Amino acid sequence: MFSEHAFFSFIDLTDPSVHREYNEWHQLDHRPENLLLPGVAWGDRWARPAEYSALDRSSAQELTDVDYVAMYWFRPPYEQSVAEWSKLGEDSFQWGRGPQLPGVKRPLLGFFTPVKGYAAPRIGVSAEALPFRPNRGLHLTVTHFADPHGADVHEQFRWDDRIGIPALLECPGVAGAWTFSLHSMQKHPSLPLGAGNREFAPGAVRIRMLYLDADPAEVTRAVVELEQDLNSRGAGGPRPVVGETLFDGPLRTIIPWQDW
Template identity: 60%
Template sequence: MLAEMAFFSFVELTDPTTHGAYNRWHQLDHRPENLALPGVAWGDRWARTGKETEPVRGTAVDGTDYVAMYWFRPPVEESVAAWDRLGEASFQWGRGPIIPGVRRPLLGFFRPVKGYAAPRVLVDPDVLPYRPNRGLHLTLTRYPEPHSRDAHDAFAWEDTRLIPELLGVDGVAGAWTFSFSHPQQHGTLPFKGSVSAPPGGLRVRMLYLDEDPGPTAEAVTQAEQAVNAAPEAPRNTGEVLFASPLQTIIPWQDW
């Protein structure tokens, strides 16, 4: 497996004038510093698309503008500790993540569950994060009883029926699923997400896209609805908190 732990950050900018400054900081400073750490296998971030046309769900992550994630190599404790030390060091340099107008509703560590690659892309699922993509379709689901029979049935359906169908959608290169481990507990910086859950209580499904995220996301939604309409589909598949296309950020062009 590519890594033993992943970190997700959902970010909302409450001041629309700060997108340029935030993107320059993240793409040219924060992300390169993190990628240079030996314990970071890979990290990337994407911008929300179609936000104004998506249904309002009434959740804490509705306003998300960006999603970032990092994959951590073992030993995870050492890798995350070095990552935390860099966060504190960057604050001391005056280049840290304390940026006005930035809200972080979800900051959490997730355990990778399983990767899938569409047969046409040829590469192994572990290679997908390194393969160029045009964006993602990301779904965040809450399971109030994460180790119940209902949750087990939902996970089995996702693995054996839903994801194989989604891999056949034009533009879907592959998928990864993740199970919530614990919220970020930074030793020095005052960050705390508003969304939390017990272990396993949140699940991320991430589809890697190599076609336009907007139309591809529409096709993904249609395929998912068709699969889940089957008579044998589980009825209790969790509470969807977030489901949206995300667009790969092209430095300078998208700032």
Template identity: 50%
Template sequence: MFAELAFFSFVELTDPTQHGAYNRWHLFDHRPENLALPGVAWGERWAVIDDAAAGNAADPGFAGTDYVAMYWFRSPVDASVAAWDALGEASFQWGRGPIIPGVRRPLLAFFRPVKGYAAPSALVAPDVLPFRPNRGVRVVVTRFDDPHTPEVHAAHEYEDRTLIPGILDVEGVAGVWTFSYSHPQRHSSLPFEESPERGPGSMRVRLVYLDGDPGEASRRLLEVEASAPAVGERLLATTAAAIDPFAYPGL
């Protein structure tokens, strides 16, 4: 596996006038600085599309999510994350940090990659999917009160052997990666609200890479997702589009 740890950030902008400032910072400052770190294998961010037919549904805490970002970390992950954290503190001291008015982060956490799957049409291995251009992603986040019950095990089995093979057959899907919750991010440069501690495996992320129109692909995916057993609590099921830095509104 090309990376041993992943980081997910879900962001809501409660002040709509800040989209331009936030995107300029992330696209032209924050992400390039992170990608230059040797321990960061790749990082990307997507904008949630406003399309009810695409199945945007979420727990109230995640309902306002505007952006989904993630990074992949190379081994040794402790050193890679330490360098990443150090850059975050340095950027704060430079006055180029993440303190932007109206930014709410309902989840900042590290996840262990579980398994990757590539659709035959993608012509690449699962490890290549993150580096391959995409038009967006379908993101599903599920929480389990007890992540090691027989019911959860059966749900993972169904996802691996039935659900994801069905997803890979959907037109516009390039592939899938699944992730299991490891631990939260706690960084000195960011304010954090109190949240309950979660154990390893207590959340699951399914990330579907799309090379077709995100809205159209998602509508097809909804029919496949509907067959999955309802195990755990669905925190977020949404579709987000790739961001063109020179075409995004407000830039």
């Protein structure tokens, strides 16, 4: 595995007037400086336009207003890589180039352990190369488990690995997938968690990321139809319904300047 840990940031901009300023800061300042760090293998970000909200199947409220998702992959040694990355965050604040913009909420910030990667046979590259392959967006599912090591959770992971994800890899527009398990919440001093944010225990949050190389909204509709068909046919047994869905919908790759 090329990366031991990844970081996910879910962003809600409550002030519509700062979208351009936030995008300019993130893609022209923050992301380039992060990618320069030797411990950062890759970093990317995606947008959730308003028209995608109707495609979200989440059952909880925490992430329903998310506008952007960013992630970074870290190279080993994890502790050193994250320490250098965190230092850059503090340095940026001291330089006056930090992310302290009005109307920015961060409902979920966390470090995640990559569980397993999958590449669709048609794309010809490995799962490890998938993050570096251009994409048009994601279908992202974030699930919270009250009992992350329960027998029903284990059965869901088995179903996803052996039945659900392999079937999705045959879906047009799905280039591959990665799954992640929460390692720890981020508590960087320059980014305090806001009032009302939930704390999650290690392992209690699972992310399934589908990399897409076709229109994210269209692929999401196909994914939903396929999953419903799998359940109705009982292929390998229906998918266990476990956990609380925090987010389940498409995201679009951001094109600088065009999408600002």
